[in-house]
Amino acid sequence: MIPFGLTSRSALAVQAVLTVAVSLAVLSLIGAPVLAVQTAAYGIGGLAALALAATSGAPGPRVSIGVTGFAFALILISLAEPGVEGVRRWMAVGPVTLQPAPLVLPLIAWVLAVRPAGWPVAGLAAGIALLFAAQPDPAASAALAAVIAAVVFTRRRATPTEIVALILSVAGFVWAVTRPDPLAPVDHVERIVLAAWAAEPAAGIAAAVVLALVPSPFLIRALRRNTGGGPALVHALAALWVVLVLASVTQRFPAPAVGYGAAFVIGWLMSLGLLARKRAAVEVRTWAISPGVGKG
Template structure:
């Protein structure tokens, strides 16, 4: 069935989000999460809903300079490398009081969205390559893979005539490979990185449902790509981003996005949804 209405996609997404939150709370509880983790997870979902509505309402009405937006994303990663929380050599988090936010989760949806819309600006692709380098130095193979897949998806849809975006895709792919072959020394937390395996042991049915819902996270973006051709590049790029994060959880020692414990992935999913499900504007953001 071809989806032709953003309202239908929004309703489907709301059902998916509600089911995901319920299963997430049950899964991280079964995997041994403390009660305060359940509270943080629930509050993060509420905040993500607010961000999705806010971004969806106002984002496309702003006249963004896309290369500036990407540069701001790169700057956030630089600040994380300089002043972020370090664990076993990895610097992926910024401390906000008692909460540690995974920076890449927050900034990559914006960077991917800007890259997919910024092929008319030659400044966008080099900044995307810089972001890929920064992800490598953060020792974040899952985000490196996700970002490389997102850049490739955006380029394949738009097929830019310039060589620079294609070179950026190749560089990001090589850096993602380098990130994956590097050893990962971070220990797994049962209700974060090891969520699916530990939930499957505690409750096979719940573990199976959690896995299905996690794999279904890119579905709203794929639906938007089918329903709205003018948003296809950005929607497929975001779908690829989330596919990469899911692959990181399935094949590496990385958090289960949205379903596992952690505020940043939930906020990132809300931001990503706001970017593609938002109200239409009379004019798309300019590339420069």
């Protein structure tokens, strides 16, 4: 008998450690560059996860606006960067280049799941949807649409602005996916599973299994009635990581937490930290279109 649940804090820690071990081993096997950056990302993400897991309560309206505004600013900064062959999904942080989308999406899921969002938060989320499309980043566009949909359908309540944000995120995904993306996939980023298989079949299998398990804690918790952290948040995080993992299967987008990419590592570990928090929300069971809800 397993002494702890599949989504207990102990189980989440075990999964994180195994993912770190497999990722670094596979990246080393295929000769990926700058493993120190990936190692540092796991350390930073782990500290962020512990900090989020230790928090209690929910962000208030002002904090929610601040978090969403910060997310908007980071994506806007990436659009000001030179980019690569017309694609502008990254921003320079000192000597490191980060993709802000996987960093901000868990935080957007968190603030949207707290309460029905009014014009400031949902309006900023709608703006982020348009920025993702402008980058273009179909994976992030689809993930944001999935997050918003998961929140409103789990809560069974939506504000007009949330509906607008959902429509714009879907439209942004359609726009982004139909635009040319000239970037070739890289072995240690998008093609990590195939590259690992080519180097050593056992490593390829391990990478595939670990990648498939990335969204599993959120899916398992979503299927349980006692969804710690709040039902809307759990469903939003499950939708987020399922979409990002499925996007990576196309080999056009990074393999979250397994392939090389500091932002995906940190974002996934932050999501585990949010999942490890105590239950902080109550599910609303009656569908409604809410009027404006103040500053949230």
